[in-house]
Amino acid sequence: MAAVNILETRGLSKSFGGVHANSDVDFELARGKVTALIGPNGAGKSTFVGMVSGRIEATRGQVLFEGADISHLPAHKRIQLGLAYTFQITSIFAGLSVEENVALAARRLLAGQPEALVKRVTSVLARVGLSDRAVQIAGDLSYGHQRILEIAMGLAQEPKIFILDEPTQGLAESEVDDFITLVRALAGETTILLIEHNMRVVMETADMIAVLDQGRMLAEGTPDDIRANADVQAAYLGTSTDA
Amino acid sequence: MTDNSKSNLMHIGVLVVLFALFFILPVYHAGNMSRIMVLAVYAMGFNLLFGYTGLLSLGHAMFFAAGMYGFGLTTNLGGLPVPLAFGFGVICAGVLALVVGFLALRTIGVAFMIVTLMFAQTAYLVVLYFGTYTRGDEGFVIQQAQRSIAGIDLTSETGRYFTALLIFGICFLLIARLVQTPFGKTLVAIRENEERTRMLGYDSHRHKLKILVISGLFSGVAGATYALLFGYVGATFATVQYSIFPLVWVLLGGAGTTIGPLIGVFFMFYLINISSGFTDAYMLVVGVVLVLLTLFAPHGLAGLLRKKVLTWLP
Ligand SMILES: Nc1ncnc2c1ncn2[C@@H]1O[C@H](COP(=O)(O)OP(=O)(O)OP(=O)(O)O)[C@@H](O)[C@H]1O
Ligand SMILES: [Mg+2]
Numbered sequence: 267m268a269a270v271n272i273l274e275t276r277g278l279s280k281s282f283g284g285v286h287a288n289s290d291v292d293f294e295l296a297r298g299k300v301t302a303l304i305g306p307n308g309a310g311k312s313t314f315v316g317m318v319s320g321r322i323e324a325t326r327g328q329v330l331f332e333g334a335d336i337s338h339l340p341a342h343k344r345i346q347l348g349l350a351y352t353f354q355i356t357s358i359f360a361g362l363s364v365e366e367n368v369a370l371a372a373r374r375l376l377a378g379q380p381e382a383l384v385k386r387v388t389s390v391l392a393r394v395g396l397s398d399r400a401v402q403i404a405g406d407l408s409y410g411h412q413r414i415l416e417i418a419m420g421l422a423q424e425p426k427i428f429i430l431d432e433p434t435q436g437l438a439e440s441e442v443d444d445f446i447t448l449v450r451a452l453a454g455e456t457t458i459l460l461i462e463h464n465m466r467v468v469m470e471t472a473d474m475i476a477v478l479d480q481g482r483m484l485a486e487g488t489p490d491d492i493r494a495n496a497d498v499q500a501a502y503l504g505t506s507t508d509a
Numbered sequence: 510m511t512d513n514s515k516s517n518l519m520h521i522g523v524l525v526v527l528f529a530l531f532f533i534l535p536v537y538h539a540g541n542m543s544r545i546m547v548l549a550v551y552a553m554g555f556n557l558l559f560g561y562t563g564l565l566s567l568g569h570a571m572f573f574a575a576g577m578y579g580f581g582l583t584t585n586l587g588g589l590p591v592p593l594a595f596g597f598g599v600i601c602a603g604v605l606a607l608v609v610g611f612l613a614l615r616t617i618g619v620a621f622m623i624v625t626l627m628f629a630q631t632a633y634l635v636v637l638y639f640g641t642y643t644r645g646d647e648g649f650v651i652q653q654a655q656r657s658i659a660g661i662d663l664t665s666e667t668g669r670y671f672t673a674l675l676i677f678g679i680c681f682l683l684i685a686r687l688v689q690t691p692f693g694k695t696l697v698a699i700r701e702n703e704e705r706t707r708m709l710g711y712d713s714h715r716h717k718l719k720i721l722v723i724s725g726l727f728s729g730v731a732g733a734t735y736a737l738l739f740g741y742v743g744a745t746f747a748t749v750q751y752s753i754f755p756l757v758w759v760l761l762g763g764a765g766t767t768i769g770p771l772i773g774v775f776f777m778f779y780l781i782n783i784s785s786g787f788t789d790a791y792m793l794v795v796g797v798v799l800v801l802l803t804l805f806a807p808h809g810l811a812g813l814l815r816k817k818v819l820t821w822l823p
Pocket of ligand 1: 282285286287305306307308309310311312313314354
């Protein structure tokens with residue numbers, strides 16, 4: 267009986283001074299699906315997910331999660347409801363070990379269960395392929411591995427909605443393949459909202475695509491719909507398929 | 510042996526050494542150690558906020574003084590029995606920390622430093638303003654008759670040393686435990702990257718308020734103990750200088766380590782003690798040593814140890 271959409275936004279808007287980063291964005295996120303949010307640089311994608319997660323305060327509009335209005339909840343409360351967020355600009359605990367980074371992500375839910383915590387950390391690290399770097403200091407990891415650690419921190423929370431802001435940026439081709447495999451495995455377990463410039467990743471993982479352009483929602487639909495959409499081709503696909 | 514049991518062993522070991530020192534050290538140095546242990550409690554309280562959570566308060570003297578005056582005034586003027594007066598002093602410090610935290614934690618970074626500094630300055634002025642009771646800069650002495658608990662004379666060197674050790678030991682072990690809890694680890698996360706911590710679903714503001722109160726409580730314990738053991742309460746302890754001391758101790762000893770504060774207080778105490786025996790310009794010596802340490806051991810003495818040999822140091 268769960269509603270089809272796990273998350274909706276209504277009239278969500280953000281202005282930075284005179285810049286309208288998001289204008290009246292109405293959006294629906296289908297439960298259990300992988301939805302890709304695409305759009306040219308500066309389209310407002312990060313701003314949008316920032317407002318959804320509570321990291322950025324909306325100028326106007328509503329965010330509904332499981333039917334409840336969460337527009338006025340601070341970020342940490344939204345995360346507690348089951349939203350996980352990974353940053354476009356890598357944000358990890360650079361001075362702490364890799365395993366402690368993941369443990370911090372998982373510990374909020376498993377604070378009283380040290381054994382379950384260790385198990386979760388071990389399995390998440392194994393899943394993303396960072397097991398042999400568990401005791402390394404996170405700041406010493408390569409850029410690509412830091413991106414992967416960021417994803418691991420999201421996974422460790424076993425979120426209901428997993429928001430990923432350009433997770434494959436800066437990853438090597440083989441790591442991108444691993445990422446695609448990971449997202450496919452997660453599909454069905456959780457709902458994923460994926461901001462992505464790499465069209466190969468989008469086409470190989472997304473069930474649904476939403477296109478943002480100059481702060482407005484240009485189109486939403488299945489990959490086939492989007493490919494066929496003339497507006498989208500004009501605004502985005504035609505110019506950036508090779509990006 | 511796991512890191513955890515090594516760490517437990519280290520903490521117990523430190524207490525055993527401190528216990529044994531009393532029987533080894535000449536009386537004069539045992540007296541110094543009593544003082545060092547009490548001040549180390551203050552430094553440990555400060556370290557929770559600064560070393561573990563990354564919040565630099567420049568007004569911690571107000572919490573030390575709150576404990577000191579809360580205890581001293583109620584036992585001297587109010588005639589409250591020592592344990593009650595002691596508890597009252599500690600609560601004063603905790604309540605003050607709650608109020609200060611409520612207001613000051615709206616700010617971050619330099620603004621937080623300035624706001625705490627101003628609160629402490631206000632507290633200092635309050636002490637002077639109520640000079641009728643506090644006797645201002647001159648301070649007051651706590652009567653010898655009031656300085657005993659359960660028949661133990663706290664003016665004797667023995668009574669003093671072991672009371673200091675008992676209180677230090679309790680605080681030391683409590684803090685060692687605290688920083689290993691999920692709460693303690695979240696504090697470190699806040700220090701490392703507050704926004705990330707928040708975006709993992711932790712209420713960072715609440716954590717900061719809690720640890721400020723806890724830090725204030727430990728500082729208050731130190732202040733009340735100081736008055737109890739050394740029998741003197743004065744406005745000097747509410748001055749800016751006493752807000753800067755814990756920062757220097759903790760930086761010297763090693764911020765964010767459980768043992769650092771004790772090392773820092775010990776080192777600084779004897780640095781001043783010894784250099785002032787040689788020269789009147791002992792503060793110059795202290796300054797030079799501080800600069801050298803910051804250059805060669807930026808994470809303090811315990812930080813240096815942790816890096817070189819004892820990687821498991823908590
Ligand atoms: N904090 C801010 N202050 C002022 N302007 C901002 C701020 N954040 C974003 N903007 C502006 O808002 C617009 C949308 O930015 P946003 O980062 O959301 O785009 P994006 O779609 O994520 O782009 P990219 O693909 O480059 O990551 C841009 O014009 C950007 O310059
Ligand atoms: Mg972006």
